[in-house]
Amino acid sequence: MTPVRVLLASAELAPVASVGGLAHAAAGLVRELRRHGVEVEAVLPDYGGVALEGERVLELEVPAWAAPGRARRGTHPDVGRLTLVSVPGMRRPHPYTDERGVGWPDNDARFLAFSAGVAALARTTPPDILHLNDWHAAAALAWVDEALATVLSIHNLAYQGQTGVEWLVRLGPRADAFAHDGSCNPLAGAIRLADAIAVVSPTYREEVLRPEGGAGLDGILRERERALVGIRNGIDVEVWNPATDPHLPAPFDADDLAGKELARIALLERMGLPDLHLPLGVGVTRLVHQKGFDLLLPLLEEPERLGLQLALLGAGDAWLVRAFREASAAQPRFVAFVEGYDEALSHLLFGGGDLLLMPSRFEPCGLAQMQAMRYGTLPVVTDVGGLHDTVVDLDEDPERGTGWRARAADTPSIAAALERAVRGWRSPAIRVPAQQRGMRADWSWSEPAAAYHDLYRRLVGR
Ligand code: ADP
Ligand code: GLC
Numbered sequence: 001m002t003p004v005r006v007l008l009a010s011a012e013l014a015p016v017a018s019v020g021g022l023a024h025a026a027a028g029l030v031r032e033l034r035r036h037g038v039e040v041e042a043v044l045p046d047y048g049g050v051a052l053e054g055e056r057v058l059e060l061e062v063p064a065w066a067a068p069g070r071a072r073r074g075t076h077p078d079v080g081r082l083t084l085v086s087v088p089g090m091r092r093p094h095p096y097t098d099e100r101g102v103g104w105p106d107n108d109a110r111f112l113a114f115s116a117g118v119a120a121l122a123r124t125t126p127p128d129i130l131h132l133n134d135w136h137a138a139a140a141l142a143w144v145d146e147a148l149a150t151v152l153s154i155h156n157l158a159y160q161g162q163t164g165v166e167w168l169v170r171l172g173p174r175a176d177a178f179a180h181d182g183s184c185n186p187l188a189g190a191i192r193l194a195d196a197i198a199v200v201s202p203t204y205r206e207e208v209l210r211p212e213g214g215a216g217l218d219g220i221l222r223e224r225e226r227a228l229v230g231i232r233n234g235i236d237v238e239v240w241n242p243a244t245d246p247h248l249p250a251p252f253d254a255d256d257l258a259g260k261e262l263a264r265i266a267l268l269e270r271m272g273l274p275d276l277h278l279p280l281g282v283g284v285t286r287l288v289h290q291k292g293f294d295l296l297l298p299l300l301e302e303p304e305r306l307g308l309q310l311a312l313l314g315a316g317d318a319w320l321v322r323a324f325r326e327a328s329a330a331q332p333r334f335v336a337f338v339e340g341y342d343e344a345l346s347h348l349l350f351g352g353g354d355l356l357l358m359p360s361r362f363e364p365c366g367l368a369q370m371q372a373m374r375y376g377t378l379p380v381v382t383d384v385g386g387l388h389d390t391v392v393d394l395d396e397d398p399e400r401g402t403g404w405r406a407r408a409a410d411t412p413s414i415a416a417a418l419e420r421a422v423r424g425w426r427s428p429a430i431r432v433p434a435q436q437r438g439m440r441a442d443w444s445w446s447e448p449a450a451a452y453h454d455l456y457r458r459l460v461g462r
Contacts, residue, residue, distance in 0.1 A: 205230030267352030373438030
């Protein structure tokens with residue numbers, strides 16, 4: 001069988017450009033698809049500072065406003081075959097935001113130009129499948145030929161890239177599809193035009209079809225219901241492996257958790273938390289509304305009552321950063337906060353934590369809960385999206401449970417789940433089997449990539 005050739009465009013791809021889960025999801029999928037024999041070329045905006053081996057410069061035909069119309073194609077030591085599209089104004093310290101966490105005012109121009117570049121690339125070297133991730137690449141569909149098979153992956157419906165209608169005249173021949181609710185909406189256009197739409201978990205698929213979860217696009221998603229699939233993300237089980245993780249003081253696995261205790265001690269010390277006996281909740285997160293960490297703030301006023309200490313690593317909205325800084329200053333024995341994006345520290349948090357807190361208001365898939373389970377850190381989550389699909393509540397199903405699910409994304413429900421979690425964690429007869437189930441489960445990309453591969457083959461065979 002001739003291999004399927006895929007051009008996969010994204011604004012993030014670990015480790016070249018990482019902000020959140022999109023980077024890891026895209027990287028993990030690309031790697032695993034290649035293992036399945038799919039020929040994948042990844043395409044990113046050229047944020048600068050990335051060297052490629054065997055680099056070749058490609059001239060691309062893009063609209064004048066999106067110039068310079070150039071891309072570098074070559075091989076990256078970590079991600080393999082990679083093309084970086086030159087885009088005006090792309091070379092900044094952060095892909096999306098300034099140092100206060102506020103979006104760059106010209107994000108529309110930047111990513112619509114990137115999308116134009118992706119479409120031009122698909123014209124010069126047509127793949128079998130053009131796979132676009134999120135709104136940043138979605139508008140490519142305005143330019144590409146209808147005959148090309150296309151997939152849109154939606155990692156997060158909350159980010160649609162809406163901008164002024166004046167942009168519609170600058171998009172390609174299929175620009176009309178991008179008019180939505182009085183604006184130019186890259187994600188909406190791509191939902192209308194893509195041959196298949198993948199969202200990142202089965203439960204999120206159900207949620208986005210309803211007004212409460214559709215972020216204003218549920219109507220057009222319902223129209224495309226037959227083209228809509230929900231494929232859960234995986235994690236890179238080589239990067240996330242407590243048996244080989246260089247960021248941990250000692251290796252451990254499901255059969256021997258002794259090393260986890262050492263990671264826990266190292267983490268407490270690193271975070272300046274003094275109590276060895278109190279369960280340690282950890283968070284590794286973007287600090288934005290979606291993630292619901294603000295819902296924990298009232299509980300941190302009286303942490304003794306929770307019976308829990310918290311170590312949090314996060315970056316994002318200024319007000320949340322300030323609130324956690326203040327919480328940590330007010331309760332230094334219970335709350336530790338490190339601001340920033342720190343991959344190495346995140347490994348120690350997953351390795352040394354007892355409970356992972358993920359009180360998301362919505363969660364398309366979520367990777368952190370899978371990373372946590374892989375390290376025997378029991379997740380305490382809300383019952384939404386991919387969290388519903390990956391975490392089984394120990395009180396509902398003691399035989400299969402892997403964590404705890406709060407019934408709703410509000411402070412009292414989260415407090416109730418945390419109370420159950422602290423109780424369960426304190427009982428080794430409950431804790432250890434749950435840790436082992438989470439650690440032994442298959443969170444790899446193997447199954448999800450097979451599902452994408454099937455999807456590609458169905459589209460190519462059409
Ligand atoms: P989202 O993509 O919505 O931010 P996910 O759980 O899908 O949420 O993915 C987030 C990914 O980014 C995880 O791999 C997590 O470990 C990582 N991450 C998030 N915030 C940080 C941070 N402050 N430092 C290091 N890694 C982080
Ligand atoms: C988004 C979602 C997250 C998902 C990630 C990767 O950032 O918020 O739930 O895991 O994309 O698909």
